[in-house]
Amino acid sequence: MDEGKKNIYDVYTLHLVRWKLDLFDSVQKNVMDGVLKLVEKQRNGETIETAMVKSIVDSFVSLGLDENDSSKSTLDVYREFFEKPFLEITNVYYQLESKQFVAENSVVEYMKKAETRLSEEEGRVHVYLHPDIMIPLMKTCQRVLIQEHKTLLHDEFQVLLNNDRQDDLKRMYNLLSRITEGLEPLRTKFEAHVRKAGLEAIEKVANENADDNLEPKVYVDALLEVHEKYSSLVKIAFKEDTEFVRSLDNACREFVNRNKVCKAASSKSPELLAKYADSLLKKSAKAAEEADLESKLDSIMTVFKYVEDKDVFQKFYSRMLAKRLVHATSASDDAETSMIGKLKDACGFEYTNKLQRMFQDMQISKDLNDSYKEWMNNTLDEESLKTAVDFSIQVLGTSFWPLTPPNTPFNIPQVITKTYDRFQTFYFQKHSGRKLNWLWHLCKGDVKATFAKSSKVPFTFHVSTYQMAILLMFNDATSYTYEDIESTTSLSRDYLDPSLGVFIKAKVLNIEPASSKVGPGTTLTLNTDFKSKKIRVNLNMAVRAEQKQETEDTHKTIEEDRKLLMQSAIVRIMKSRKKLKHAVLVLETIAQIKSRFTPKVPDIKKCIDILLEKEYLERLDGDRLGYLA
Incomplete structure (x- = not known):
């Protein structure tokens, strides 16, 4: 038998050829009409004999003979006599149904209907249709059920957003993602909606808090709440679509950098974010657990990503880090290191170089203190060691620390002059040619107070060096005029007045005339009736003006x-x-x-x-x- 030759067939194929020529052309229309009626019944909810439909489909496929090569088959007959009329009737059916359904039902119900119909048609292909029809069938259904009603869906999107209808938004996304340019109007509306939500959230906290009293945590939490809400929506409803992620990022960048709080100062967002980071990283009674702290630091980085003025954040963050290190108020070295690592990952080595050098200086200072104690033991006699002030020092590199020398003259109290001179001698023996600038405004110490009648146990006052200089004067007298204190300490009034103000508020000193403002013409007297529930009293508090x-x-x-x-x-x-x-x-x-x-x-x-x-x-x-x- 010659195979593969034109018009020469095996017996089975010859039967198919004769069937097509003699019977198929005369019965195919009636057969097809019957099949389409069965499919319509199934679409209307009736049960049909799917196996019979499948056998008819297979019959159409088997008639696809290649006239030029009898050993090959084609889908020409199937496509011409089955697929084409099937798609045409499908188009008509769903056009009528969708128009009627939309007229009688809500958009959400229509989306559910469209979703169901698309799923059913896919199921038909798997059960009794030929796989070849899947793409054209889906295109037909998507055009009729989605493309022709896309304006209706686009208009409903804002309503669903306003009402947080996550499941319905997911349904809409799934439908519109099937057609070309179906999602673009949604992305535009989504971006505008998120931006508006962010601006409203910040306006609310701004109205509830005056600019000067706005808590960094309240501000950052408001930003995060909006971001987290819509980030979750993008993840769940929009399948983390990169274009929706970009829209979310654009919106967040807008409301983080340009909102009601930022109108007063465009750099307010990075400033408040740095202050919030400071509150988390500082020791406090409300200190977070380590895992919780790490999570909150990640949240800070979420907002930081959108901050445009990253240099502002860096400046405020470095100043606050410097204070945490100088005053030993860091909650955790690990947390500090972790945060710097996050900033380095986000902005590169140059951004965090000075921060890392600050940590190195702290370690060098620890070693320096050990060396100084050793030097003291080798240099001073036993009596001098007994009377020496307990003292530790931090030597910080000018290039790396955002700290400036105080802009006030200051007479060092006699009590600490020896300590000052000894350390200078030690340091310059070790490092000749260097210069030390003493940051007196950052120095602090403890002073024992035995003047209070109310306590047999001495109080310990934790004070700044400026406050110490004032208090030590009262070893020689119980009362001084404002001018006396100003002259003895040489402090400028910008530093003197706040220091005295703290003493008066804590009732360590009394002012005369009573209820008068600290300044020339007033007299300060030691309050021997001073009382406190605590033996250790912290008087070294930052003044708002400072x-x-x-x-x-x-x-x-x-x-x-x-x-x-x-x-x-x-x-x-x-x-x-x-x-x-x-x-x-x-x-x-x-x-x-x-x-x-x-x-x-x-x-x-x-x-x-x-x-x-x-x-x-x-x-x-x-x-x-x-x-x-």
Whole structure:
């Protein structure tokens, strides 16, 4: 037998050929009408004999003979006489049903219906239709059930968002993801909705709290609550679709950086975020458990991701870290290290370099204290050692610590002068050529007080060095005028008045005239009737005015650093490019430093002018700039 030749067949194939030529053409329409009626019955909820339909489908498929090669088969007959009419009738059926259903039911109910119908049609393919029909059948159903009603679905999206209908939003996403450009209007509405929700949440906390009294935790929690809610929605309803994730990120970036709280100062978000981090990392009665603390630090990084002015966060964070280290108020070294690691992962080594060097200085200082004690033991006689003040020191590198020397003169109390001189001698023997700047405003100590009649046990006052200098004066007299104290300590009134204010508030000192404000013309007297439930009394408390001044100083430093950063970026770009148009240089400068903060175009132009004056750059023809080596 010759196989594969035109018009030469085996017996079975010959029967199929004769069946197609003699009978099929005359009966196929009636057969197909019967099949379509059966399918319609099933779509209407009736039970049919699916095996019979499958055998008919198989029959259509088996008639697909290749006229040029009898050993091969095609789906031409099946597609022409079964698939085509099946798709046409499916289109008509669902057009009628969907229009009628939409007119009588809610959009949510329609989505459920469409979801069910699509699932049923997929099931038909698996049970009795040929696999070849799956793609065209789904396209037909999706066009009729989804594409032709997409405007209706898009309009309903906002209603579902407003009412937190997560399951229905998931259903809508699944339907619209089946058609081209079905999701784009949803993403746009989702981004606007999240941005609005974030702005409203911040407006609410801003209205409930004055700017100066806004708790960092309250602010950050409000940001996180909105992010967590819609992040969960993206994960569950939108299958972590990258475009919806991008929309969420865009919205969060907007309400984190531009909200009612930020109107007063655009850098408020990073400042409050740094202060919240400080509250978590500082020792307190409410200190979080280690696992809980780690989770909260991760939450801080969630908000940090959206902060545009990352340099502001860095400045405030480094100042607060410095205080935690200097005053030994860190809740956990591991937590501090973990947070720095997170910041390093987010922004790179340069961002955290100074923070890590601060930790190194603390370790060096521990070793230095041990060396100093050893030196004392080898240098001082027994009597001098007995009378020596218990003392520890921290020597901090100027380049790495965001600490500035105090802007007030200060007469060191006689009691600690010996200690001061001894350490200077020890240190300069060890490190000749170095200079020590004493940060008296950060020094503190304990003073034993035996003046109170109410207690046989001496009180221990924990005080700043400035407060110590004031208290030690009362070893020689029980009363001093304001002018006496000012003269003896040499402290400026910006430092003297808050220190005296704490003593008066704690009733360690009495002021005369009574109820008067601390200042010239007043007299301060030791209160021998002083009482306290605690033997150890902390009087070294930050004064609000000092905190406000620190914040202002930090912002000034940020502005100065930004100018230098912009100038450095401009010089780097011009050194590399040699010549550039003014507008191009501005754009490239923004691109280089936007990871740290978003520079304003007028500020960049000012920096360009400064560099022109300094002759780093020169003006060329046609609005171009040149680099001067």
